[in-house]
Amino acid sequence: MGLPTYPESYWLATASMPSYGKLEEDLSTEVAVIGGGIAGITTACLLAREGKRVVLATADKLLNGTTGYTTAKLTAQHDLIYDEYIGHFGEEKARLYYEANMEGLEFVRRLVSEAGIDCDFAEEDAWIYTNSGSKLEAVEKEYEAYKRLGIPGSLEKSIPLTVPARLAVVMRGQARFHPVPYLRHLTEEFVRLGGRIFEDTTIDKVEENGDTVTVTSADGRTITCGDAVSCSHFPIPDSGFYFARLHCESSYAIAVRAPGELPRGMYISAEKPNRSVRTITYGGEKLLLLGGESHKVGQKEPGFVHYEALEDFAKKEFGATDIVYRWSAQDFEATDKLPYIGHVSEGKKHIYVATGFRKWGMTTSVVAARLLTDLILGRDNRYAELYSPSRFHADPDVGTLAKENLNVAGQLISGKLEWVRRKPEDLGPDEGGHVRVNGRKAGAYRSPEGELFVVDTTCRHMGCEVAWNDGDRTWDCPCHGSRYTFRGEVIEGPAKKDLERLS
Ligand SMILES: Cc1cc2nc3c(=O)[nH]c(=O)nc-3n(C[C@H](O)[C@H](O)[C@H](O)COP(=O)(O)OP(=O)(O)OC[C@H]3O[C@@H](n4cnc5c(N)ncnc54)[C@H](O)[C@@H]3O)c2cc1C
Ligand code: FES
CATH class of the missing domain: 3.50.50.60 (FAD/NAD(P)-binding domain)
Structure with missing residues (x-):
């Protein structure tokens, strides 16, 4: 494989x-x-x-x-969130959040059914599971929140997957589809x-x-x-x-072939590194879709290691034989x-x-x-x-806001101070990273065919130093999540201009 x-x-x-x-x-x-x-x-x-x-x-x-x-799960189960929302915003707002998202799901369900859209829509339950003692209480509390808000669900001592789990909270009547x-x-x-x-x-x-x-x-x-x-x-x-007020998180996914019956239901782990599981049954093809490994864009070793971790999980827990697709993307999260x-x-x-x-x-x-x-x-x-x-x-906005902005300030300074010895000539085929060009720090990637792409690694949004992502061959900004191709073209804002090309 x-x-x-x-x-x-x-x-x-x-x-x-x-x-x-x-x-x-x-x-x-x-x-x-x-x-x-x-x-x-x-x-x-x-x-x-x-x-x-x-x-x-x-x-x-x-x-x-x-x-x-x-990964196209259509659900109001957005990680362990309802207990937290009740604590921060009160029961009424937490219930509104659930109802808004269930109405969203219902909109898709009705349109798919009335227009007869062939998009692999299937109704499934959504599960958050944990195998870690430190998350047992959080899962129990989430189920208590479901009961307070009237969310149809249950607390289960096992899950219908081979993945080890000690406790899970289930939300009934959710769905998945093919968005395209x-x-x-x-x-x-x-x-x-x-x-x-x-x-x-x-x-x-x-x-x-x-x-x-x-x-x-x-x-x-x-x-x-x-x-x-x-x-x-x-x-x-x-x-x-x-x-x-926003920060950007990367997340990774792989679609694999695995022996035996594919599991019903959609699963996500409560603990980090998170794991997400669902099946795809589109166009006669049956695949298992596994996701996770979230981290802030451009921080915590972006790249290939995350695909490898998902691949290990696929082999160990599902006996995966083939990784057919792999991809990553990012999404923004508000401080509250x-x-x-x-x-x-x-x-x-x-x-x-x-x-x-x-x-x-x-x-x-x-x-x-x-x-x-x-x-x-x-x-x-x-x-x-x-x-x-x-x-x-007031809670939790202010504290998180201060922490996020300290994090950005830290990234801005540490990226600029880092000393690099490597020169563009040192890069092998399909290799990228920071290099020194004419005494100045830059970024370079050598294609499998040997072509060299050198860019100024100063993010065009607010000037942070972008980090090399060897999984996707991109330059990712740790401050507010901008991403660029190895050629320097913007693929994700807030930056609107490409990185400056040095060669
Ligand atoms: C790995 C991963 C798995 C996920 N799984 C799920 C899941 O299972 N269930 C779920 O509910 N959600 C999931 N999400 C989240 C969901 O996919 C996103 O929230 C959603 O797709 C965001 O849609 P959007 O239209 O806001 O953004 P996007 O799809 O990013 O669209 C933004 C658009 O704006 C364009 N744009 C940006 N800047 C400019 C500009 N300056 N001028 C013109 N156009 C511009 C971009 O080109 C793009 O077309 C997942 C996210 C990730 C990263
Ligand atoms: S400095 Fe804001 S995204 Fe790079």
Whole structure:
């Protein structure tokens, strides 16, 4: 068994999206939606259903962000969270969070069934399990929270997997699917309703002036509109200090062939390094999808070791014979662990944001699309206050905020001080890392064919030193999660400009 050289997402390898041209003229519309992931596509489609004229603009291609690299569990079980939410926000808000996400799941279930979308949708229970004494109490408390909130579930002393587990909390009636055919359907509906899509269109600025919003692409093209929605993962504009309120986590996945019956149900471990398990049964192919190894982007040894750890888990626990696909992606998390959905900041009446999905955006994106549609149409929505980006919770926001920003400051300084001896000539085929060029620290990668790519490793967002990720051959920023290809091209914001190429 050997891992393929380059990461490839199962979802994008087995189903495709329609493609669209880039924005090449100035235009005007009622609403501009930025971002071609599940949040942007769903929001654009719901607004078009309401009769709005909508333009969707995205950098790169549709689904090339996190949505194309997800594990696609559709669930309101977002790790061990309900006991914590009750403690921080109270029972009513914790219940609202559950209900919002179950409505998101129900939206997908109904659409799949009514439109007959062939997207491997299957109803399954979701399990959080632990084999560690230190997490037993947390799992028990989570089950107590389920009971208080009326969440259908149970506490189990074993799980139907060969993976060792002493206790598990189960949430009933959840689901999983293949996001690409599902989102292809929504995209085609959007276009049928008159929506326009522009790919390869990086948005540089979103500015509000009275009742007019101007969205400007990196090429200088403008979309003039009444409202703009940023579903671009990192908000544009960052007028709400999101760089200080969000952090970005990487996570890894592999799809494997394994002997015997594939397990039913979706599983995630309570302890770190986390492990996630579900099956794929799409197009006659049966695979086991294993994920986990989360860490902050650009920190804690990014890269290949994480794929190897998942591979070991696949072999040991499931007798995996083949790693067929492997991929990684990242998602943002707010300091108080609740997504930000609503007006981007208090002063902006016509610019909206949806971000901070904490690696649980499949249902939350529907919550976001509905909430943003209601806000734009001036309708009430019972989740508006819960998700409002202007919310302020003294606990735990302030402490976490201070810790996050100390972490960023630490990364900024330590990256710059590190001394490197290695020169570009020292790199072997398919090897990358920091090197010294003309007395100055730089980053280099040598392709398997021997071509050398040298970049300035100063992140184009706020100047932190990017780290080499040998698993994905990317440069990852430890401060706010920007990622770049080995050529220096941006693949994840907040940075909007490529790393400077030195050769
Ligand atoms: C490994 C992994 C596993 C996961 N598993 C699950 C799961 O099982 N269940 C679940 O619910 N969630 C899961 N998630 C989370 C979920 O996949 C994400 O929350 C969701 O896909 C985010 O969707 P999005 O539309 O907000 O972002 P994205 O899909 O990242 O879309 C953002 C879009 O914005 C575009 N963009 C960015 N900047 C600009 C710009 N300046 N101009 C124009 N466009 C721009 C990007 O190109 C991209 O198209 C997982 C996440 C990871 C990383
Ligand atoms: S992402 Fe902010 S400095 Fe790199």
